[in-house]
Amino acid sequence: MTEDTTLPAGGPPPRQVQRWTRIVTATLLVLLALGAARTLVSRNSNAKALDKIAADSSVQYVRTTTVRAAGTGQNLSLPGTLQGFVQAPVSARAGGYLRRWTKDIGSRVEQGDLLAEIETPELDQQLSQAVAARNQAAASLELARTTVERWEALRQRDAVSQQELEERRSAFTQSKANLAGADANVERLKQLGGFKRVVAPFAGVITKRNVDIGDLIDSNRPLFLLSQTDPLRVYVNVPQAYAHLVKPGQKATVVQAELRGRNFTGQVARTAGSIDTASRTMQVEVAIPNKDGALLPGAFVQVQLAAAASGTPTIPANALLMRGQGVLVARVDAVGTVQLVPVRLGRNFGDAVEVLDGLSGNETLVLNPSDSLAAGDKVQVVADARASVASAPKAP
Numbered sequence: 001m002t003e004d005t006t007l008p009a010g011g012p013p014p015r016q017v018q019r020w021t022r023i024v025t026a027t028l029l030v031l032l033a034l035g036a037a038r039t040l041v042s043r044n045s046n047a048k049a050l051d052k053i054a055a056d057s058s059v060q061y062v063r064t065t066t067v068r069a070a071g072t073g074q075n076l077s078l079p080g081t082l083q084g085f086v087q088a089p090v091s092a093r094a095g096g097y098l099r100r101w102t103k104d105i106g107s108r109v110e111q112g113d114l115l116a117e118i119e120t121p122e123l124d125q126q127l128s129q130a131v132a133a134r135n136q137a138a139a140s141l142e143l144a145r146t147t148v149e150r151w152e153a154l155r156q157r158d159a160v161s162q163q164e165l166e167e168r169r170s171a172f173t174q175s176k177a178n179l180a181g182a183d184a185n186v187e188r189l190k191q192l193g194g195f196k197r198v199v200a201p202f203a204g205v206i207t208k209r210n211v212d213i214g215d216l217i218d219s220n221r222p223l224f225l226l227s228q229t230d231p232l233r234v235y236v237n238v239p240q241a242y243a244h245l246v247k248p249g250q251k252a253t254v255v256q257a258e259l260r261g262r263n264f265t266g267q268v269a270r271t272a273g274s275i276d277t278a279s280r281t282m283q284v285e286v287a288i289p290n291k292d293g294a295l296l297p298g299a300f301v302q303v304q305l306a307a308a309a310s311g312t313p314t315i316p317a318n319a320l321l322m323r324g325q326g327v328l329v330a331r332v333d334a335v336g337t338v339q340l341v342p343v344r345l346g347r348n349f350g351d352a353v354e355v356l357d358g359l360s361g362n363e364t365l366v367l368n369p370s371d372s373l374a375a376g377d378k379v380q381v382v383a384d385a386r387a388s389v390a391s392a393p394k395a396p
């Protein structure tokens with residue numbers, strides 16, 4: 001028995017339906033493939049963009065400086081106290097009472113000027129006794145001489161022995177020695193008497209008077225302090241790091257705070273030539289002309305010395321980087337890569353430091369390096385106007 005299959009009237013043939021089904025399915029698959037490919041391409045592009053942004057964010061923008069050898073010396077400012085070029089206490093050599101003083105503090109005196117007179121009653125009595133003793137010794141000598149002459153005449157007649165004559169001659173020699181001693185004592189007391197007059201040993205200014213009229217004066221007691229005020233001298237202690245740069249004859253400038261606007265020019269007179277082991281400094285003497293007397297002995301001053309150039313490279317202090325391995329600097333090469341270089345420092349000038357080892361000159365260093373800066377980092381140099389804070393990374 002045969003069954004007839006009859007399609008609805010007006011419908012598409014089965015083969016056509018199958019063909020359209022395959023076409024629609026293939027189209028959907030192609031569209032899905034294109035969408036997936038577009039998604040992958042977009043994701044890859046986004047990843048590259050993110051990598052570029054991250055790379056740009058990792059580059060630090062920095063200010064730099066170039067290492068140069070020091071071409072000029074450094075000015076040293078050291079404290080000191082002015083002193084008279086020659087300063088000495090004037091003492092009395094004779095004891096007694098002060099009769100009068102003729103010069104007071106602030107008086108300018110010349111060498112040999114009378115400063116004071118002393119009454120010496122005890123010395124006067126000693127001199128009188130010494131003169132009397134001298135006269136007695138002279139009389140004894142005269143007696144001894146006449147005695148020797150008589151005994152020599154007696155000896156010629158063989159009236160006395162040779163021994164007795166020798167004794168008289170010895171007494172005569174002793175008398176001459178006694179007279180010489182008495183003369184020396186008188187001369188000594190006369191010289192002491194000359195010290196009743198206290199005179200200036202050199203020209204200068206009386207800066208201190210320690211006695212008044214009627215005071216009991218002991219021998220060697222200072223009566224006045226005399227200072228030579230032109231020129232003046234000042235001693236300063238130069239640190240060991242600068243000692244080899246200071247030479248005799250070089251210029252020095254003395255500044256006193258109270259004398260604003262005035263600088264006094266002097267020169268290094270001499271140096272100690274050795275380092276004090278306790279303070280690690282070298283003493284330097286500076287001489288300053290003071291013809292108008294504007295500078296006063298004892299005043300506190302600042303002495304500025306122009307130390308000679310050492311030729312050692314000098315870098316700004318803000319180029320230093322303190323790490324656990326020591327003091328470093330961030331050196332930038334030609335392609336902008338950072339290298340951390342250890343350095344050994346010398347003198348500290350405040351805003352700059354001297355580098356003794358680690359740099360040869362002409363290197364490019366990062367200023368104000370950040371704590372996060374590491375070897376191998378990439379940096380980009382910017383102008384000062386663009387870098388308000390050096391070494392700060394730029395926001396992405």
